[in-house]
Amino acid sequence: MLRGVTEVLLSATGLGMIRGERVLFTGVSLSVAPGESLVLRGSNGAGKTTLLRILAGLTRPEAGEVVRTGLHHWFAHREGLKPHETPRTHLGLWAKAWGSDSDLDSVLAQMGLKRPADVPARYLSAGQRRRTALGRLLLEKRPIWMLDEPYTALDAEGRELVLELIEDHLKSGGGVVAAIHGESGFVPTNEVVL
């Protein structure tokens, strides 16, 4: 279905990428409209992270173009927490950078981080670090979420939490692009298999 530009949050046409001696993908076109989700599939090394980085504007494709019509949240493999940062100082820093008026204590509670709120990242568990990074999604409403393996290291409750965040975001007219191995927990609007 053809959509008007204003109805699309993110679109890409004819994306191609080379890494080393290998053509990772060619001719990748996609679009994400409000309320839509796109799941990227493919084996290890297929190029999912690379495609996400291109969609986020972090890596330049060898071919094709990407159009984003709004701001996006980027959630990657590496959480971006410095060893001395605590969940509270990390989220506080981003809240300040974005001019967010979100209540930090509520965000920490929602992410299940009340107890370790003041523990430096070097002592946090892998799941607690992921929860901290995911808390950034709640600090500012941004139409596009780009998530690289959002469930990694999370327990069942954490997975449920992320799923709820994704579903709420989609219901409120946001769009999601996620690289996910295994069960996504939701029925994506579209899938791209690399």
Ligand SMILES: Nc1ncnc2c1ncn2[C@@H]1O[C@H](COP(=O)(O)OP(=O)(O)OP(=O)(O)O)[C@@H](O)[C@H]1O
């Ligand atoms: N900066 C880079 N320079 C050279 N090769 C790279 C670079 N980044 C990624 N690659 C290579 O590109 C390929 C795709 O990597 P990518 O991380 O996109 O795969 P992926 O599908 O996300 O894999 P996984 O499921 O393991 O996370 C890999 O072979 C990787 O080694």
